[in-house]
Amino acid sequence: MAKQTPFFTSISRLYPHVRPILPRLFLGLLSALLASLVALAIPQVLRVLINESLRPGANVRAVWTASLVVLGLGVTEAGLVALRRQFVINPATTVETRMRVSLYGHLQDLTVSFHDRWGSGQLLSRAMTDLNFLRRWMAFGAIMLVVTTITVLIGVTVMFAMSWQLALIFLAAAVPIMIYGFRFRTRFSKVARRSQDQAGDLATTVEESVHGIRVLKAFGRSREALENFNEQAKELRQTEIAKARHLAAFSLVVTLLPELALGGGLVVGVLLAASGDLDVGSLVAFFATAAVIAAPVEFSGMLLAMALTAKAAVDRHFEVMDAVNTVAGPAEPQRPGRLTGALSFRNAAFAFEDAPDRPVLKDISLDIRAGETMALVGITGSGKSTLLQLIPRLYDVTDGSITIDGVDLRQFALEELREIVAVAFEDTTLFSSSVRDNVLLGAPERSEEALAEALDVAQAQFAYSLPAGLDTLIGEEGLSLSGGQRQRIALARAIAARPKILVLDDPLSALDVHTEERVEARLREVLADTTTLIVAHRPSTVALADRVALLEDGRITAVGTHTRLLAEHSHYRHVIASLDQEPRDLDSELSALEERTEGISQ
Numbered sequence: 001m002a003k004q005t006p007f008f009t010s011i012s013r014l015y016p017h018v019r020p021i022l023p024r025l026f027l028g029l030l031s032a033l034l035a036s037l038v039a040l041a042i043p044q045v046l047r048v049l050i051n052e053s054l055r056p057g058a059n060v061r062a063v064w065t066a067s068l069v070v071l072g073l074g075v076t077e078a079g080l081v082a083l084r085r086q087f088v089i090n091p092a093t094t095v096e097t098r099m100r101v102s103l104y105g106h107l108q109d110l111t112v113s114f115h116d117r118w119g120s121g122q123l124l125s126r127a128m129t130d131l132n133f134l135r136r137w138m139a140f141g142a143i144m145l146v147v148t149t150i151t152v153l154i155g156v157t158v159m160f161a162m163s164w165q166l167a168l169i170f171l172a173a174a175v176p177i178m179i180y181g182f183r184f185r186t187r188f189s190k191v192a193r194r195s196q197d198q199a200g201d202l203a204t205t206v207e208e209s210v211h212g213i214r215v216l217k218a219f220g221r222s223r224e225a226l227e228n229f230n231e232q233a234k235e236l237r238q239t240e241i242a243k244a245r246h247l248a249a250f251s252l253v254v255t256l257l258p259e260l261a262l263g264g265g266l267v268v269g270v271l272l273a274a275s276g277d278l279d280v281g282s283l284v285a286f287f288a289t290a291a292v293i294a295a296p297v298e299f300s301g302m303l304l305a306m307a308l309t310a311k312a313a314v315d316r317h318f319e320v321m322d323a324v325n326t327v328a329g330p331a332e333p334q335r336p337g338r339l340t341g342a343l344s345f346r347n348a349a350f351a352f353e354d355a356p357d358r359p360v361l362k363d364i365s366l367d368i369r370a371g372e373t374m375a376l377v378g379i380t381g382s383g384k385s386t387l388l389q390l391i392p393r394l395y396d397v398t399d400g401s402i403t404i405d406g407v408d409l410r411q412f413a414l415e416e417l418r419e420i421v422a423v424a425f426e427d428t429t430l431f432s433s434s435v436r437d438n439v440l441l442g443a444p445e446r447s448e449e450a451l452a453e454a455l456d457v458a459q460a461q462f463a464y465s466l467p468a469g470l471d472t473l474i475g476e477e478g479l480s481l482s483g484g485q486r487q488r489i490a491l492a493r494a495i496a497a498r499p500k501i502l503v504l505d506d507p508l509s510a511l512d513v514h515t516e517e518r519v520e521a522r523l524r525e526v527l528a529d530t531t532t533l534i535v536a537h538r539p540s541t542v543a544l545a546d547r548v549a550l551l552e553d554g555r556i557t558a559v560g561t562h563t564r565l566l567a568e569h570s571h572y573r574h575v576i577a578s579l580d581q582e583p584r585d586l587d588s589e590l591s592a593l594e595e596r597t598e599g600i601s602q
């Protein structure tokens, strides 16, 4: 459960965003306040009207004048309400947009560890629902809360001025309202927060099931997914009902008590008028004033509920904005004197944030020479993908260091590091845009040549035959590509970035043998002067490498050529044998390799 902060501490955090629009908000507030004061003035005109027109020999012109004044005040009040809207709606949408953009920017900066922990729906609901609510609160709820408070205070003062005895009856009704209001605030805050969090969880479930719709259908789990969703939706409904109940109970109190005061006040008022202690005009004006402030008082429950929901929205927004980006570039970045792409791990270790005592990578020391291609081999779960993700600093080492040409990754400007290192993961993500944009995502220059070469190396020529060629929309909202096609586009994206260091996480796993052979042939040429670390799940991928590093339970246990490791390392032989789909005779393969190597060296 998030820790509760006082209301004003939370709301004051909006100040930097609201500051630029404060003058317009203030004008909006002023319009709303004037509208309320005009409404409060009407009973005073009524008082004069009654006292003047009902007395014997009254002047008929005075009746007309007073009626016209009442009409004029009514029109002015309507005009001022419209003016409030005019003043605040535009600036409030500006604040909403700015906060949304800064949230999105911050989410882009935050670490992968942060995104591992946060459900996408929670972030979605913060970016959309919470900020949408905050806009409506700034433009209406906050202003009306201030105006209502001022109106009630002025109204009560006017009522005291007209008859302190009657006003005291109304004041007595206000005491239980305030006590109840305090309890309402505490209870409502909790359910408001709970409902917003549950709405976020519900959004995560929708997102996940839409994303995984094929799996759910294929495994016939749609019914379970629906039941799970139904449960979550019911929980949210219960919370919403609890919210509505709290609000209804408070609204009942704020409506009923003034009505009771009105009844009691009427009896006392008539007695005062009968005894001559109060003139009839003041009696009517008193109750007309009470009627004017009755509406804001009744409305106060809703306004308070809006304010508490807005506070929860602010807290939720800043929970994300306060998350610190631990993977940031240094204030004074360094770069190597000469960038060759030599990559070194020095006693590097890594543990995920949720399991700090169980390091996934331990004491990794590995040197990959500039231009060298090294394959990373290990059984499933040994930490290969995790190790690759350390290189573009998707995660930071928890111990030791990784350097490029002697400079620690953490000393590079982050943008520069990510220009030096390009990645292609097995699980490819394509964006909702054209093939061209997807491939050139990280390219230093958006040239047709770079695009064509990258597609050629990745053997992704199929892209030219798509309905709109390279301008075909792919990704979530575009054309669906096959797994192998997606992988080749992702590989082309990594190649088009022309990195010094290429990090490939089993990028050919979905390709058929022939396409894989062609990609490998072209990759060999490209990789000639690019330092490459490639996770290999197939012996054919291992064959691309100059040397192989064997990862066993998070440790590098052997480094060498494929031939040497086959000859000397039993676990390596075991891993290679397990990678192969076809049964292989490793001994005869080794003899053949040795013969070939001897032939070359002679």
Ligand SMILES: Nc1ncnc2c1ncn2[C@@H]1O[C@H](COP(=O)(O)OP(=O)(O)OP(=O)(O)O)[C@@H](O)[C@H]1O
Pocket: 116, 352, 354, 355, 360, 378, 379, 380, 381, 382, 383, 384, 385, 386, 387
């Ligand atoms: N985000 C994460 N949070 C916590 N633990 C994780 C996370 N990602 C991976 N792990 C754990 O780290 C270990 C290594 O995972 P990793 O994906 O690096 O293995 P791998 O060698 O690439 O496996 P595979 O060959 O199956 O892809 C696994 O035990 C996995 O459960």
